[in-house]
Amino acid sequence: MPADAPIERDDEAMALTRRLLRQVRRLEIRARHLAEDMFAGSYRSVFKGAGIEFAEVRRYSAGDPISNIDWNVTARTGYPHVKQHVDERQLNVLLAVDVSGSVAYGSLDRRKQDVAAEVAGLLAFSAIRNNDKVGLLMFADSVEMFIAPDTGRRQGLRLIREMLHHRPRGKGTDIAEALKHLSRVLTRRAVVFLISDFHDEGYLRQMAVAAKRHDLVCVRLIDPREREMPPAGLIELIDAEDGTHLLLDVHSEPYRRHMQELLDRGRAQERQEMMRRGVDVIDVPTDGSAVDPLARFFELRRRRLR
Numbered sequence: 001m002p003a004d005a006p007i008e009r010d011d012e013a014m015a016l017t018r019r020l021l022r023q024v025r026r027l028e029i030r031a032r033h034l035a036e037d038m039f040a041g042s043y044r045s046v047f048k049g050a051g052i053e054f055a056e057v058r059r060y061s062a063g064d065p066i067s068n069i070d071w072n073v074t075a076r077t078g079y080p081h082v083k084q085h086v087d088e089r090q091l092n093v094l095l096a097v098d099v100s101g102s103v104a105y106g107s108l109d110r111r112k113q114d115v116a117a118e119v120a121g122l123l124a125f126s127a128i129r130n131n132d133k134v135g136l137l138m139f140a141d142s143v144e145m146f147i148a149p150d151t152g153r154r155q156g157l158r159l160i161r162e163m164l165h166h167r168p169r170g171k172g173t174d175i176a177e178a179l180k181h182l183s184r185v186l187t188r189r190a191v192v193f194l195i196s197d198f199h200d201e202g203y204l205r206q207m208a209v210a211a212k213r214h215d216l217v218c219v220r221l222i223d224p225r226e227r228e229m230p231p232a233g234l235i236e237l238i239d240a241e242d243g244t245h246l247l248l249d250v251h252s253e254p255y256r257r258h259m260q261e262l263l264d265r266g267r268a269q270e271r272q273e274m275m276r277r278g279v280d281v282i283d284v285p286t287d288g289s290a291v292d293p294l295a296r297f298f299e300l301r302r303r304r305l306r
Contacts, residue, residue: 028160032125043126046301047091047191047215057081091191092149093127093134094214095120096178097163098196098221100140101171107225108287115221115286116195117163122294123193124156136162141172143181149190175203179210186214195219197226198270208277217280217297220271224287226263 060080068082135149
C-alpha cells in the first residue's frame, strides 16, 4: 500500500465533512428563516395548548363542567370541587422520519429523503423558536436512531446533521414498530410528525393507538411518478426495499389511466383511513415546494380549531 494512502483517506473524510457541514448550514438557514417569517404564529396557534396539565382544585361554581369534578376532594370536604387545568407551556415535538429504501428514490432532482429532511428542519425550528422540545426518531424495518426531545438551536442542528448524515441499515418499512417504539419512549403527550411515503401495510391499528395518546400528523412524501405514469412503452419497476422486478407496458393510454385511477383511489382511501383514526394528513410532493403544503395545513387546522 502506498505510504500516502492514509493521508488521501483523511483528505477525503475531511472533504466529506466539509460538504456535510455546508448542507447542514444551508438547511438550517432556510429552516430558521421560514420558521421565523412564516410558521411561528401559525405553529403557536395550532399546537400551543394541544396538551393540558393539572394546576389546582377549587370549589365548584355554577357552569363548571361536571366531568371536571374531583370526587375524592368532594367526598373529603363535603363540598363539590373541580380540577383546574392550564395549557402546557412547553410541548414535546417528535419527528418520526422514514429512512427506508423507497424514501431514497427520486425521479427528478430531489429524492424523498431530501424533502423529508427539509420538512423536518422547518418543523424543528418552528418548535425551537417557541421554546418547545423537539426530538427525532429514524426508522426503516426497525428503529435505527432515537434522540430524545430537547430545546435550543444546538438540538436543531444535531437533528438536521443526523438526518443528512445517516446511512440506513435496513431497506424495508415497519411503521407499526416505529409507532410502538414511540409509545414506549414518550412518557407524556407529544405532537408527532410521521414523515414517510407510507409504502407499508398493517400499521393502521397501531396508528389509532398512537393517535389517542398523541397529536399525530402524517406527512406523505409523493414523487411525481407516483402521481402520473409517463407514456414510455415498456418500463421495469424495481422495488427499492425487497428488490423485486415488475415489467409494465404503459404505452396504452387506457391502461395508464386505469393504473392511475387505482393509485389515486388507493391514496385517497389511505388518507380517509388515517383521518378516521383521528390523524391529520399533509401531502408533500417532491417536485414542488415543501412550504406551501405545511402553510395550508396550519391555516386549515387553525380554522378548524376556531
